[in-house]
Amino acid sequence: xxxxxxxxxxxxxxxxxxxxxxxxxxxxxxxxxxxxxxxxxxxxxxxxxxxxxxxxxxxxxxxxxxxxxxxxxxxxxxxxxxxxxxxxxxxxxxxxxxxxxxxxxxxxxxxxxxxxxxxxxxxxxxxxxxxxxxxxxxxxxxxxxxxxxxxxxxxxxxxxxxxxxxxxxxxxxxxxxxxxxxxxxxxxxxxxxxxxxxxxxxxxxxxxxxxxxxxxxxxxxxxxxxxxxxxxxxxxxxxxxxxxxxxxxxxxxxxxxxxxxxxxxxxxxxxxxxxxxxxxxxxxxxxxxxxxxxxxxxxxxxxxxxxxxxxxxxxxx
Amino acid sequence: xxxxxxxxxxxxxxxxxxxxxxxxxxxxxxxxxxxxxxxxxxxxxxxxxxxxxxxxxxxxxxxxxxxxxxxxxxxxxxxxxxxxxxxxxxxxxxxxxxxxxxxxxxxxxxxxxxxxxxxxxxxxxxxxxxxxxxxxxxxxxxxxxxxxxxxxxxxxxxxxxxxxxxxxxxxxxxxxxxxxxxxxxxxxxxxxxxxxxxxxxxxxxxxxxxxxxxxxxxxxxxxxxxxxxxxxxxxxxxxxxxxxxxxxxxxxxxxxxxxxxxxxxxxxxxxxxxxxxxxxxxxxxxxxxxxxxxxxxxxxxxxxxxxxxxxxxxxxx
Numbered sequence: 001x002x003x004x005x006x007x008x009x010x011x012x013x014x015x016x017x018x019x020x021x022x023x024x025x026x027x028x029x030x031x032x033x034x035x036x037x038x039x040x041x042x043x044x045x046x047x048x049x050x051x052x053x054x055x056x057x058x059x060x061x062x063x064x065x066x067x068x069x070x071x072x073x074x075x076x077x078x079x080x081x082x083x084x085x086x087x088x089x090x091x092x093x094x095x096x097x098x099x100x101x102x103x104x105x106x107x108x109x110x111x112x113x114x115x116x117x118x119x120x121x122x123x124x125x126x127x128x129x130x131x132x133x134x135x136x137x138x139x140x141x142x143x144x145x146x147x148x149x150x151x152x153x154x155x156x157x158x159x160x161x162x163x164x165x166x167x168x169x170x171x172x173x174x175x176x177x178x179x180x181x182x183x184x185x186x187x188x189x190x191x192x193x194x195x196x197x198x199x200x201x202x203x204x205x206x207x208x209x210x211x212x213x214x215x216x217x218x219x220x221x222x223x224x225x226x227x228x229x230x231x232x233x234x235x236x237x238x239x240x241x242x243x244x245x246x247x248x249x250x251x252x253x254x255x256x257x258x259x260x261x262x263x264x265x266x267x268x269x270x271x272x273x274x275x276x277x278x279x280x281x282x283x284x285x286x287x288x289x290x291x292x293x294x295x296x297x298x299x300x301x302x303x304x305x306x307x308x309x310x311x312x313x314x315x316x317x
Numbered sequence: 318x319x320x321x322x323x324x325x326x327x328x329x330x331x332x333x334x335x336x337x338x339x340x341x342x343x344x345x346x347x348x349x350x351x352x353x354x355x356x357x358x359x360x361x362x363x364x365x366x367x368x369x370x371x372x373x374x375x376x377x378x379x380x381x382x383x384x385x386x387x388x389x390x391x392x393x394x395x396x397x398x399x400x401x402x403x404x405x406x407x408x409x410x411x412x413x414x415x416x417x418x419x420x421x422x423x424x425x426x427x428x429x430x431x432x433x434x435x436x437x438x439x440x441x442x443x444x445x446x447x448x449x450x451x452x453x454x455x456x457x458x459x460x461x462x463x464x465x466x467x468x469x470x471x472x473x474x475x476x477x478x479x480x481x482x483x484x485x486x487x488x489x490x491x492x493x494x495x496x497x498x499x500x501x502x503x504x505x506x507x508x509x510x511x512x513x514x515x516x517x518x519x520x521x522x523x524x525x526x527x528x529x530x531x532x533x534x535x536x537x538x539x540x541x542x543x544x545x546x547x548x549x550x551x552x553x554x555x556x557x558x559x560x561x562x563x564x565x566x567x568x569x570x571x572x573x574x575x576x577x578x579x580x581x582x583x584x585x586x587x588x589x590x591x592x593x594x595x596x597x598x599x600x601x602x603x604x605x606x607x608x609x610x611x612x613x614x615x616x617x618x619x620x621x622x623x624x625x626x627x628x629x630x631x632x633x634x
Contacts, residue, residue: 026343028365047589048345265626272364272591272622305589309582309633316626 001065001145002153005244006160006187008194014061014157015164021060021093025049025162027169027299032270037286039293043267044166047275047305051085051113054162054184054303055149059086061158062147063094071096074144078131080106081232082304083149088119090147099144101135103127109308150183151238160187162301167196172299176282179203179212179252180233182241184303189248199299200250204285206230207254212237212245216252229257229315232278232304253285260284261315267302268316274305318382318462319470322561323477323504325511331378331474332481338377338410342366342479344486344616349587354603356610360584361483364592364622368402368430371479371501371620372466376403378475379464380411388413391461395448397423398549399621400466405436416461418452420444426625467500468555477504479618484513489616493599496520496529496569497550499558501620506565516616517567521602523547524571529554529562533569546574546632549595549621570602577601578632584619585633591622 002010028043046054063075074097077087084100091098098119102111103126111121124134139146148155162184163175175192179185185203192199205212206228214222221242226234237245255263257277264280267273282300286293319327345360363371380392391414394404401417408415415436419428420443428438441451456463464472479501480492492509496502502520509516522529523545531539538559543551554562572580574594581597584590599617603610 023345026345026365028340028343031367048343050348052587052589268591268626270369272369274585274589274591309585309630312630316630 001062002157004153006153006157006190010157011160011164011191011194015161017064018057018060018158018161021050022056023049024165027166028271028273030271033266033283036266037293037298038290039296039298041286042166042170042172042297042299043271044162044299044301045273046162047273047279047302051082051089052304052306053082053086054159054301055082055086056089057161058155058158058183059083059090059147062152062154063090065154066145070145074098074142075147076100076135076139076142076144077147077149078102078135079149080110082306084110084119085113085117087147088114088117091119092117097144099138099142101131101138103131107308150181150235151240153240155183156186156190156241156244158187159184160191163188163191164195166299167191170297170299171196172199173296174200174202174293174298176202176204176285176298176300178230178233178278178281178303179205180278181235182212182237182245184301185249186241186244188301189244193248201248202285203249203252204281205252205254206233206260206281207256209234210254213252213254215242216246216249219246230260230278230281232276233281253289255281255284255288259288263287265316273302274307275302276304276307279303279305318379319474321470323470323474323507327474328477328481328508328511332478334381335374335377335475335478338367339373340366341482344483345588345590347588350583350600353583354610354615355607356613356615358603359483359487359489359614359616360588361479361616361618362590363479364590364596364619368399368406369621369623370399370403371476371618372399372403373406374478375472375475375500376400376407376464379469379471380407382471383462387462391415391459392464393417393452393456393459393461394464394466395419395452396466397427399623401427401436402430402434404464405431405434408436409434414461416455416459418448418455420448424625467498467552468557470557472500473503473507473558473561475504476501477508480505480508481512483616484508487614487616488513489516490613491517491519491610491615493519493521493602493615493617495547495550495595495598495620496522497595498552499529499554499562501618502566503558503561505618506561510565518565519602520566520569521598522569522571523550523577523598524573526551527571530569530571532559533563533566536563547577547595547598549593550598570606572598572601572605576605580604582633590619591624592619593621593624596620596622
């Protein structure tokens with residue numbers, strides 16, 4: 001796996017390496033959503049990606065970067081979200097094992113998503129400490145290699161490939177991604193620096209978990225508070241992602257959960273794609289700051305579409 | 318407008334004519350949905366089309382086939398569904414007027430969809446007789462040209478272009494479309510006959526409104542009964558669509574509303590696209606007759622994605 005900030009060549013190699021295992025997802029436009037925003041909006045539909053999220057890119061690139069001996073011993077991670085499924089699918093595609101540490105409280109649907117690809121689940125207490133300890137034990141026992149959800153340069157290079165696909169079709173003035181741990185944002189910022197320096201990268205974050213926003217202000221990693229419907233974005237930045245972001249991302253727009261739900265509903269209604277709150281935060285940020293984006297070309301990454309329908313239904317009422 | 322069954326050239330011309338006004342929609346694959354079906358399934362996402370349905374193709378082709386004098390006087394139709402919005406948008410794009418006859422009982426959201434594009438609505442009693450009478454009066458008063466939702470050769474040629482786009486990417490053993498009035502099915506059957514005769518065209522229909530199924534059996538147009546969640550498929554075949562279908566479509570698979578809802582939920586969950594019941598009927602038919610499609614390549618047209626969320630999400634409970 002990469003031990004340095006991904007270079008231009010690292011990202012191009014990642015794109016080439018993962019190509020046969022992922023979808024080159026559609027870049028959709030919609031008159032109503034563009035008109036509401038006052039600019040020309042391009043939606044990169046990573047919700048239509050394998051396992052329903054961009055996480056497949058980074059997990060696959062990291063797994064494919066391992067030696068055959070490492071691959072044979074399997075890959076491991078702790079995650080209760082989309083990364084867990086991505087790791088399980090990556091291992092399945094490479095005919096090896098995956099070991100996923102999850103809090104015992106994780107929803108059954110998330111566990112089923114991992115088991116579907118033959119992933120082995122290790123349950124633990126729902127604290128970061130317990131997750132890290134359990135993962136350490138699992139790795140000691142199995143010899144598997146950890147693939148972190150975001151604080152890993154090979155994962156970051158993989159996430160950057162979504163932006164490569166956007167840039168093959170459009171050169172936007174702005175590119176908006178969500179920010180949680182910062183893997184997608186880091187990859188996006190690097191890809192734009194190398195391949196479209198005229199594109200400004202902007203992050204979108206829920207106001208109830210605005211740690212990345214505060215980190216940019218204070219100049220050091222601030223801990224996340226974890227209060228938002230955008231459950232994929234409640235993570236604190238990592239020591240590999242923060243420096244990349246700090247240097248390249250000039251602005252993070254924060255939005256309320258109400259704004260996220262309203263944007264999500266407009267996306268479902270008009271674009272007709274199932275979008276999770278952590279993805280809709282991007283379009284919410286665009287609507288919240290219309291004057292900035294007026295008459296511009298804006299690409300937004302719809303990062304995932306894994307939602308609990310019964311919960312969403314209540315939010316849409 | 319065309320006065321004969323569309324030829325190969327008519328369909329190619331339609332594709333060329335409407336190209337700049339429609340999306341070339343994504344053809345998506347999904348491992349889970351293919352595995353559930355036991356074959357390789359390709360979803361033609363006309364739910365991601367302009368106005369959220371394939372109807373935009375036929376309406377646009379018909380409108381563009383009119384003389385400039387006809388266009389100036391406007392276009393008219395009676396419809397409470399996706400065709401109404403398609404006509405309104407087509408007129409808007411051509412800088413002319415649209416006149417849409419709708420039952421007074423039509424949902425407000427459908428009326429709003431027409432008004433959004435400047436369409437003028439004429440309300441009437443919710444009977445076919447009242448709709449036809451009102452349309453006749455409107456046309457007499459305005460001089461507008463009627464564009465029928467399906468019983469119109471230029472509309473049929475337009476709907477055929479969805480199949481052209483599929484065939485550019487895959488040559489399936491089977492192609493499944495829904496059948497209501499038969500416009501999409503007729504266009505699909507003609508396109509396959511001309512451009513991929515090895516592809517068998519199959520229609521999918523709700524068992525509660527299986528008039529097309531019965532019409533193929535009896536050899537004459539049987540009236541629809543109108544009992545299904547698939548509200549776009551409650552229409553009786555037309556005297557232009559039935560002969561095309563009768564000659565070219567060997568099989569219509571009927572499915573229950575429960576099967577439609579279950580298939581629709583799987584599409585939302587796995588493919589992450591918002592699909593209306595009238596579109597999910599295709600995948601339901603595939604699941605209902607797995608042995609037939611085993612190990613084959615099957616394209617299904619997801620015809621639209623215009624749904625009432627509060628209703629659909631209740632069905633998902």
